[in-house]
Amino acid sequence: xxxxxxxxxxxxxxxxxxxxxxxxxxxxxxxxxxxxxxxxxxxxxxxxxxxxxxxxxxxxxxxxxxxxxxxxxxxxxxxxxxxxxxxxxxxxxxxxxxxxxxxxxxxxxxxxxxxxxxxxxxxxxxxxxxxxxxxxxxxxxxxxxxxxxxxxxxxxxxxxxxxxxxxxxxxxxxxxxxxxxxxxxxxxxxxxxxxxxxxxxxxxxxxxxxxxxxxxxxxxxxxxxxxxxxxxxxxxxxxxxxxxxxxxxxxxxxxx
Amino acid sequence: xxxxxxxxxxxxxxxxxxxxxxxxxxxxxxxxxxxxxxxxxxxxxxxxxxxxxxxxxxxxxxxxxxxxxxxxxxxxxxxxxxxxxxxxxxxxxxxxxxxxxxxxxxxxxxxxxxxxxxxxxxxxxxxxxxxxxxxxxxxxxxxxxxxxxxxxxxxxxxxxxxxxxxxxxxxxxxxxxxxxxxxxxxxxxxxxxxxxxxxxxxxxxxxxxxxxxxxxxxxxxxxxxxxxxxxxxxxxxxxxxxxxxxxxxxx
Numbered sequence: 001x002x003x004x005x006x007x008x009x010x011x012x013x014x015x016x017x018x019x020x021x022x023x024x025x026x027x028x029x030x031x032x033x034x035x036x037x038x039x040x041x042x043x044x045x046x047x048x049x050x051x052x053x054x055x056x057x058x059x060x061x062x063x064x065x066x067x068x069x070x071x072x073x074x075x076x077x078x079x080x081x082x083x084x085x086x087x088x089x090x091x092x093x094x095x096x097x098x099x100x101x102x103x104x105x106x107x108x109x110x111x112x113x114x115x116x117x118x119x120x121x122x123x124x125x126x127x128x129x130x131x132x133x134x135x136x137x138x139x140x141x142x143x144x145x146x147x148x149x150x151x152x153x154x155x156x157x158x159x160x161x162x163x164x165x166x167x168x169x170x171x172x173x174x175x176x177x178x179x180x181x182x183x184x185x186x187x188x189x190x191x192x193x194x195x196x197x198x199x200x201x202x203x204x205x206x207x208x209x210x211x212x213x214x215x216x217x218x219x220x221x222x223x224x225x226x227x228x229x230x231x232x233x234x235x236x237x238x239x240x241x242x243x244x245x246x247x248x249x250x251x252x253x254x255x256x
Numbered sequence: 257x258x259x260x261x262x263x264x265x266x267x268x269x270x271x272x273x274x275x276x277x278x279x280x281x282x283x284x285x286x287x288x289x290x291x292x293x294x295x296x297x298x299x300x301x302x303x304x305x306x307x308x309x310x311x312x313x314x315x316x317x318x319x320x321x322x323x324x325x326x327x328x329x330x331x332x333x334x335x336x337x338x339x340x341x342x343x344x345x346x347x348x349x350x351x352x353x354x355x356x357x358x359x360x361x362x363x364x365x366x367x368x369x370x371x372x373x374x375x376x377x378x379x380x381x382x383x384x385x386x387x388x389x390x391x392x393x394x395x396x397x398x399x400x401x402x403x404x405x406x407x408x409x410x411x412x413x414x415x416x417x418x419x420x421x422x423x424x425x426x427x428x429x430x431x432x433x434x435x436x437x438x439x440x441x442x443x444x445x446x447x448x449x450x451x452x453x454x455x456x457x458x459x460x461x462x463x464x465x466x467x468x469x470x471x472x473x474x475x476x477x478x479x480x481x482x483x484x485x486x487x488x489x490x491x492x493x494x495x496x497x498x499x500x501x502x503x504x505x506x507x
Contacts, residue, residue, distance in 0.1 A: 002366070003363055007355075007363060010352075010354060010355075081350045082346065082350055085324075085326055085346075086344070086349070086411070087364075087367060088326075089342070089343075090364045090367045090368050090415075091367060091368050
């Protein structure tokens with residue numbers, strides 16, 4: 001498994017993507033810093049919190065899109081290029097190949113997400129943001145893991161659906177997931193049966209906004225309620241289980 | 257009902273006493289309504305170069321896939337003599353373009369769980385064996401078709417297999433490329449390997465094969481050996497057998 005993951009990283013981590021994501025992340029950070037998208041008058045601390053909080057939110061949405069782009073066609077390509085059979089002959093079972101690719105996608109997405117934050121980190125250091133090393137590290141890990149979750153889900157979808165469909169679904173998943181609670185609240189307030197059903201369906205979409213709230217609370221050293229952390233950990237465990245089971249299922253279907 | 261069986265000769269039979277490395281017994285295979293094999297019985301002897309020839313769609317690649325265990329829905333038996341190791345080179349081998357030839361071999365060896373020190377020397381040996389030693393550090397994306405095919409054979413040799421299945425190894429190669437591939441197959445034979453070669457190039461087959469099977473359709477196939485195609489060219493044998501099959505079906 002390690003060999004396939006290593007190769008997958010090597011194939012996907014091209015210098016160009018790093019530069020592109022570095023620039024993109026830098027632009028987002030600088031626009032928010034200089035453009036003053038969020039201004040809370042006469043209260044620099046609140047201003048800083050709003051700006052940095054919005055940065056985390058925007059960066060996690062962009063990272064989600066990056067995860068979709070990285071993961072949307074990899075499994076399909078793996079099957080089409082007949083890589084699977086040769087690897088199986090050399091002893092790597094097909095389900096483990098799929099699992100490795102999903103993990104590989106997740107790692108590539110996390111690396112790109114890390115690059116996105118480069119300028120952001122510089123701003124945090126220069127501006128002396130209201131956090132410490134521990135808070136930043138915990139926030140950074142939760143930010144990376146939430147991107148990893150998106151990559152895992154998109155990879156799993158690609159085991160069953162073509163890349164183009166997965167891309168659309170993935171973008172939808174990131175947008176809805178990033179405003180999960182707001183949308184779910186609106187649907188429930190609607191009071192109609194359709195609204196309640198849709199709100200229930202939304203339980204299957206990863207609540208990226210909850211993950212983001214966790215990231216922000218860790219970053220601003222305001223982490224008190226463990227509920228978000230528990231939801232987050234359960235989602236990671238559930239996603240990994242789904243990827244594992246889907247790999248087994250597809251392996252049976254493909255008979256490799 | 258479709259069933260499948262893959263058995264292995266086990267204890268009590270010494271390898272030297274059993275010449276056949278693979279036996280195919282009463283094999284029936286169909287894709288939907290199309291019958292590919294009907295009661296097919298084949299034997300592959302150790303240390304020989306076998307050719308599978310026939311028109312497109314006759315089932316040559318399907319047979320290879322069955323031997324490799326990738327095609328599982330069939331009736332009959334494919335029996336292996338002990339725990340024989342199989343190597344396979346596909347018609348258009350996929351290799352990661354960002355790796356060098358040597359790295360490709362190291363990659364497959366790492367997948368097999370070999371230690372780094374072992375695969376570094378073994379990959380060099382195999383590159384040398386297939387005549388790619390001077391291109392070992394060239395990226396695969398810069399390899400010619402012939403070089404890719406030879407790398408495919410090197411990949412098939414990983415783990416020292418007893419039987420090597422080569423699917424159209426000379427397809428798309430120029431004259432010199434074909435000559436090199438013939439030399440390589442000859443070398444494998446000298447090493448005592450059993451080679452099962454799927455090829456449309458009859459001239460190529462005549463040069464390297466000891467014997468083989470000609471498939472025309474599910475009902476018509478024949479065994480041939482070197483002494484036969486030294487008298488009658490494989491092309492003539494192919495045409496005559498195909499004609500016979502046609503007349504048979506007309507009658």
